[in-house]
Amino acid sequence: MSPSLGILRVSRGTCLVHSARRGTLGLVLASRGVRPVSSCPDHHYDVVISGGGLVGFAAACSLGQSQRLSDRKILLLEGAPNKPWQLPGEFSNRVCALNARTRTFFRKLGVWEHIEQLRAQPIRRMQVWESCSEAMITFDGQDQEDGALAHIVENDVTLHAIKKQIPEHVEVEYNAKVESCQVPKDSSSRVMLSLADGRTISTDLLIGADGAKSLVRRSMGVQHLAWDYDQMGIVATLQLSEAVDNTMAWQRFLPTGPVALLPLSDDHSSLVWSTTRQQATHLLALSDEDFTEALNRVIWEDNESDARVKSIHQAWLRLLETVVPGESKDIRQLPPSVARVLPATRGTFPLGLGHAVHYVGPRVALIGDAAHRVHPLAGQGVNLGFGDVAALTRCLDNAVLLGEHLGDEEALHQYEKEQQRYNVATMASIDGLYRLYNTTAAPLVLLRSLGLSAVNVMSPLKDKYRRHIKAWTMTDDHSQIRDYKAGLALRHLVV
Ligand SMILES: Cc1cc2nc3c(=O)[nH]c(=O)nc-3n(C[C@H](O)[C@H](O)[C@H](O)COP(=O)(O)OP(=O)(O)OC[C@H]3O[C@@H](n4cnc5c(N)ncnc54)[C@H](O)[C@@H]3O)c2cc1C
Incomplete structure (x- = not known):
């Protein structure tokens, strides 16, 4: 249980939630016959990350290391068991x-x-x-x-390297599958989670890092473009x-x-x-x-x-x-x-493409494959996810600095705006490349071949192309994305 929050069971179905940090006393009502997820939670956390893949663990590491979030209770829930790991002699195929x-x-x-x-x-x-x-x-x-x-x-x-850098105050639970989540309609209520083992957890901010088939995304009811x-x-x-x-x-x-x-x-x-x-x-x-x-x-x-x-x-x-x-x-x-x-x-x-029209909702944010999934031809999928983690950490840091709560929609929208601008443009480029090369029609083969050869031999053109690739692969400078319009077109398609 969070040191800053106490949950008092007053009578069956009713509990008082006391926030020592803000000195407020809130009343959470849970009536009989309502699904367990909406009843009094067994635990409360400031932040819960659902999903311990590469991106979820990176979020636990980055948020855990943030000075401004150092007094916050952070929990990562991973549905799969923890496997002890040592560097094997053979290379992994992933x-x-x-x-x-x-x-x-x-x-x-x-x-x-x-x-x-x-x-x-x-x-x-x-x-x-x-x-x-x-x-x-x-x-x-x-x-x-x-x-x-x-x-x-x-x-x-x-994964092993990320785990080594997660501060001790961040809690990690394996074999902890989130079975359902109740996302509030506005930021005045909290997110309620129910785990497969029967426990219930409430949180101020739920981060969905639960992969391409994300339960968190489905619970948000957000539109998802996928093919x-x-x-x-x-x-x-x-x-x-x-x-x-x-x-x-x-x-x-x-x-x-x-x-x-x-x-x-x-x-x-x-x-x-x-x-x-x-x-x-x-x-x-x-x-x-x-x-x-x-x-x-x-x-x-x-x-x-x-x-x-x-x-x-x-x-x-x-x-x-x-x-x-x-x-x-x-x-x-x-x-x-x-x-x-x-x-x-x-x-x-x-292999498929997927993109959530919104990455955030009241007290919820999606990161990694839960928000976007791309073809591996450009090797960008998880890199985009790590970019989400960096951007979300910055936004939450700012929210705390400004005295806002962690699930504040304004702050979360800043994260969505920043990342969609980058991710959608990258996704549009990757999908475009896939389509360009997915044909054997002679006129198209000719066009792309002449174009590629010209780019390869003409330094200014190649530099320009390299800058596009660089925007994918090398820099932190989002302004270099000239494909933004293509990205927006995809977004219009989505909406
Ligand atoms: C063939 C191939 C090659 C690739 N090559 C590259 C590459 O070179 N570069 C690159 O950047 N990307 C690459 N990618 C993409 C990259 O692998 C993914 O983008 C990345 O693994 C996604 O990580 P994630 O943590 O977001 O999601 P996932 O890896 O899917 O992790 C989600 C986690 O959530 C857990 N989970 C799910 N539901 C629940 C629940 N209800 N409760 C609790 N836990 C839950 C799962 O057990 C899982 O551990 C490649 C992908 C493929 C398929």
Whole structure:
């Protein structure tokens, strides 16, 4: 129970809630026959985070470390059991590319140091190319202080590092599934939660970090735009044919979806292969050897390019060479060949897009996949979630400074405004990229190939494009998002 709040059971169904901090006495009425969630809570917390995935734990860490929130009772509820963890010899098949923005945030929390001590592989260069033409683009992290575009980190490593930095006063409960939540119509009442084990909890602010199928979001009754890409993401750990300076990320767009090799160590990479459900089922059924062969084929083979597209594209490259001599020498590098897929590391995940029209309501805020879900092709999903955590922490800090309560709608709306502006633009770009590459129609293949090659060889254009990518991957500067209008268009679609 919160030290600042006492709950006195006066008679059956009625209880008095006393707030020592504000010196007020409030009356909470719970009549007989009403669902248990609305009866007197067993406990009260200032903040409850529902969901202990990467984003929920990051919120527990960030809010717990906030000086202004240091006297607040914070509880994280995770439905799954706690699994003891030690760094295993083998790499996990679940990894994320953590961008520079996340790295900066994690440095502030003291999380990044733990990640570095455990395991992380920098991406210094990235090559993106496609199977329908010879167009390609490369990026490097030369304008980053450590020269890295991003780092590939196993999800378990990130989670462990975050947990190490959660202050002791933050309570964490595992096996604590939230079964229902009652969100108030306005900020004058509190949120009431009922857990699967029968306990009830009230809170001034509920943070929904409970993933793409969020119960919190459903309880808010907020409109949710979602569609299924009818694709699965196949993940696996790969051993490369030879040890190299493996700091390059490779992504090839195929008509069925992108396939990406993300560096883990000199001779290991992580696979994210997005493809149709049908092909995913087929690929999963293959032996490890046949799967490896199928993978090498889609990375290496060149049998899908259209001869007309190829010749026009080559003429275009020659023309570009006359316009910007020397610049088009950015030659395509050969991707690594895969020696084998490590046994029992293949897994699949359904891929879709989801976006809550509102991230906040009275005394509720959504973060992470509960608020937005994206295709993994740009490696942005969890990075957006960590951005939510940073923004929400700032908003709650300000609310406390201004003497407002934690569930204050004004403060929460500030969080929503800030994050939707950023997230919607990013989501629109990712979805646009997915659609652009999801076609084999020759005119479109030609257009995108000419466009990509022009961007790749013309420094000013490439710098502009890099700034877009940077807005996704590197900086904290939201003003760099020129795709805002595209984002707004998506939002209008949603509303
Ligand atoms: C194949 C693939 C590759 C990806 N690669 C990248 C990448 O490179 N970079 C990147 O940024 N992102 C990537 N992502 C996206 C990233 O994995 C997700 O965005 C991220 O894991 C979402 O984290 P979350 O904490 O918001 O949600 P989740 O991970 O879904 O966590 C939700 C948590 O809430 C708990 N929960 C749910 N309901 C309840 C309840 N009622 N009560 C209590 N607890 C509950 C669950 O047990 C779970 O622990 C990838 C995704 C996929 C599928």
